[in-house]
Amino acid sequence: MSHARARQAIETKLAAWSAARPIRVAYSNQPFTPNPSETYLRAFQLPASTTCRYLGGDAYEYTGVYQISIVCPSAQAMATAEALVEELTRLFRVDTPLARNGFDGLITEPVDQGPTITESATYTVPTSFTYAGVADQPPAGA
Numbered sequence: 001m002s003h004a005r006a007r008q009a010i011e012t013k014l015a016a017w018s019a020a021r022p023i024r025v026a027y028s029n030q031p032f033t034p035n036p037s038e039t040y041l042r043a044f045q046l047p048a049s050t051t052c053r054y055l056g057g058d059a060y061e062y063t064g065v066y067q068i069s070i071v072c073p074s075a076q077a078m079a080t081a082e083a084l085v086e087e088l089t090r091l092f093r094v095d096t097p098l099a100r101n102g103f104d105g106l107i108t109e110p111v112d113q114g115p116t117i118t119e120s121a122t123y124t125v126p127t128s129f130t131y132a133g134v135a136d137q138p139p140a141g142a
Helices: 001-017 078-091
Strands: 024-028 040-047 057-073 098-099 103-113 123-136
Touching: 001 024, 001 040, 001 057, 001 078, 001 098, 024 078, 040 103, 057 078, 057 103, 078 103, 078 123
Parallel strands: 024 040
Antiparallel strands: 040 057, 057 123, 098 103, 103 123
16 A cells, blocks of 8 residues: 555655644544634545556556645635745655655656635635655565
8 A cells, every 4th residue: 555655755744844834734534624714735645546567566656646725715815825835846846755664756747736716715726746656565465
């Protein structure tokens, strides 16, 4: 399950970055209740198919997309979200290493901003980047 290790490597980096700022992150499958006037991030992993190009199946390749959506109160200036996009772009630069418990990978495509999604109380600016990596497989029967 090296998609899990890729996610953990990304989320460890994101958590350290967000802890140094006044911004919280809502991770998948974790309880989170935003305050009405709070800007926060919502993080998702979108794994792609696992491949194996090695004889004997010694290592598998894992790729996917990691999305970080910036959720802002509707009255907040767009400049706040734009500044966060710039910070995330610097944090997750192409070729940033991702390593976790036998998973060795990196960011393969730059942070890309999607279209703003507006709702009555908030607007959301989605950003995403792709990752790829390789992990050794445990021996059979382990």
